[in-house]
Amino acid sequence: MSHAKKKPNVLFILIDDLGWKDLGCYGSTFYETPHLDRLAAEGMRFTDAYAAAPVCSPTRASLMSGKYPANVGVTNYIGGQTEGRLIDAPYIRHLPLQEKSVASALQEHGYKTWHVGKWHLGGRDHYPDRHGFDVNIGGCSWGMPMHGFFSPYGIETLEEGPDGEYLTDRLTDEAIRLIRQHDADEPFFLNLWHYAVHIPIEVSEALVERFAAKAQALGLDRLEAFAEGEPFPCEHKKHLRVQRRILQSDPAYAAMIYNLDWNIGRLIDALRETNRLDDTVIVFTSDNGGLATAEGSPTCNSPLQEGKGWMYEGGVREPLIVRWPGVVEPGSVCEIPVTSPDFYPTLLEIARVNLLPEQHEDGISFVPLLKGEDSPGRDALFWHYPHYGNQGGTPGSSVREGDYKLIEFFEDGRLELYNLREDLSEAFNIAEQQPERTEQLHRKLCEWRERIEAKIPEVNERSTVERPSSF
Template sequence: MTEACPRPNIVFVLIDDLGWADLGCYGSTFYETPHLDRLAAAGARFTNAYAAAPVCSPTRASIMTGKYPARVGVTQWIGGHAVGRLRDVPYFHELPLDEYSLARALRDGGSYQTWHVGKWHLGERRTWPDRHGFDVNVAGCQLGHPPSYMSPYGIPAIEDGPPGEYLTDRLTDEAVALVENAGDQPFFLNLWHYAVHTPIQAPEQLVRKYEEKARALGLDQVDAIKTGEPMPTWHQRHEYVQRRVVQSDPGYAAMIENLDTNIGRLLDALDRTGKADNTIVIFTSDNGGLSSCAGSPTCNAPLAEGKGWMYDGGLRVPLLIRWPGVVDPNTTLPDVVTSPDFYPTLLEAAAVLPIPQAPYSRAGEADGHTFLPLLMSGQSQSRPIFWHYPHYGNQGGTPGAAVREGDWKLVRFFEDNHVELYNLAEDISETRDLAGTNPATAARLDATLEHWLREVEARIPAPNPVSAYDDLPG
């Protein structure tokens, strides 16, 4: 890069458990997100962006490495374990240190300042952000969610604030301070908020606002949660799937508005420091919204199901990208992208080429495809994308794998290896399984999926040799 064309700053905002339909610009009429709606209007809004997994840690690993979770070995939220009709499969409980992270590549190849603020959930102390190329780490540790959003937080990598200080406010304060003191050296701010993961806690005045809004709209009279089938996991065998069918939870709505306000504060800091015009801002989520257990705080309709499921409610996520002078305002992009794609896209945008490999990586194992030509000139790419989640989560979904190619999506469920086929252009809610009426398409996509599973050496769960047991006295 020349002095006249400096490397762009990068602000990567990752939200935890934010659903595809949770923003006003994606159709929500209950949650209020004016700052994020303006961010969408200032750049590109993707309608077919996906996380690499329906739970957090695998997606986070894919962003840091540009690889599918199956190839990295982080396939479950770290710490998770469950069995049902199938046994669990082993997985790495940390992001391996020999992976050449996005932060390392930007620091080594582009002289970037690298800062992590917020949730990490990619391993214990020896694999925290500072061991993966980040110069600064604020609040990034092994925790998957905060013990409390109100100080004292109980997060080992950040000092508690005054009693009652709100975590999303505090993390934004930390990010804003870094931006304000950045100087002229390009920076990579990896702002991974803990919000909107459980526990559902928000400032009281905002909760009251949405309680009143729900009453005004009559949503407090709606039976918002429907009881479904028994949970498939043995540790939840006496529980039932609890599906939220309408967005109406005041606490969750308050968390989203507070988050939106804080994103606005960060964008204001970029403007105030004169850095906005040379900063790529990315806003996305690590998986779909939580809609079927633990209070089921959101609804992902028209998408099916949510976090922990192989349907699009668990996989499709909001994605907003602003890059002044490169990405045209008010752009809507229907192209299919997935979270491993951020790695090559951002390295290409930062002119860190050729794309580096980890010291012990096998040749050719990068999975992400750059979508920089799409951002710069609308040049589309066409290729299949894949998922492999061989675990039971806590939300009612079962182990499986999937492939999307064009408008077609095929899901293979490992409990009985049956497949389901959907045309997402005609059936966004995945209500009409076409595997029986389109056997040739189903067979072709299943073969494509099988080839990929073998290529990445994906672990497939085996049948559980032990039957479920009844509770015993004592």
């Protein structure tokens, strides 16, 4: 096969719970990510890239299907079931087999398809091998390493390593092995979905000590890292209060990110050493915002508000870097919003495969943006998360049109409107000042929910969580 006709390889790297500001190239001054910063310098960095949901499984289903989570039916992290003032909305607990995944579409056009890492899209009958992947290493029903990041892992689709082996290192080793053993004449789609940086926050003690010393040298260890907030709105945590991290200073989390960055550097080196780097499109992003308000609150997403599990920007705005040699201008920055369903048609177009609009009906290819051309036409972006998570957020929906974002909270019907260009932190609700825009966006959001038959949570008469007076 001639070089000119060869389809590009695709390396899609998805990180778990990585926040928008968790990389040096996105503004972190405590975490160190030299390899990812170099990737951004060699590719395009997106400022307004979004996950389709503030938790993992819905975003993953959206990436695989090209649809919004509410359109697939997977709206919560699979296994989640919580109640508060509202009853948890029903959702599908697997990626339906009738959804033709992006892996299946690429597989049909000559791609070798490999999944390495976290899956969390259903049980054995819905594992990656049932969704178009030739290889599945480490993908199972788990949403986190249930026995920790050090071997023995207990993951049924991953052969145990020596005691004490680190999971992020091992998954990277597996990805490198696939690349080195692959026939160079066939294009590959490597779907590397790391379990990091999800809890438990675990990494080698030597790295933790390195960042503990850095925190001390910067004086971060002498600053208050948390602000205690309101009681949790869900029944199972109503006796606890939200703990908001207000600065990036956790040495263990910094060490975990540093290790992740080092492993991505190793993977890129393997592509270079096998003469595949210039024939490979690398995509790097995250499945939801950084964990900032609960479960140890290891990171801070400021200037974005809140984090994982919330409808605010901290819950859904993500880092996104794309390196495409010969197409993407090195060091370029894109400020046009893109979202999870867009990856499906984008990857098909990159692979020179005919689009499947009946499948990826909510996605729009952003290849024109990668080429430095005008934005593809898009009316608005939508989110629907009718659940209580574990982080303090409440059920709601939202829509972004242009610079404006409207959020509807289902507990009390409250509407909040923000101009993200002027108010990135969503500090000033301008719904009352702009009633016409608020009404227009709310109408658009309601029409979208009705069109896709989105599930709305009902009032929970059994709730013992105190209701606000406006409920």
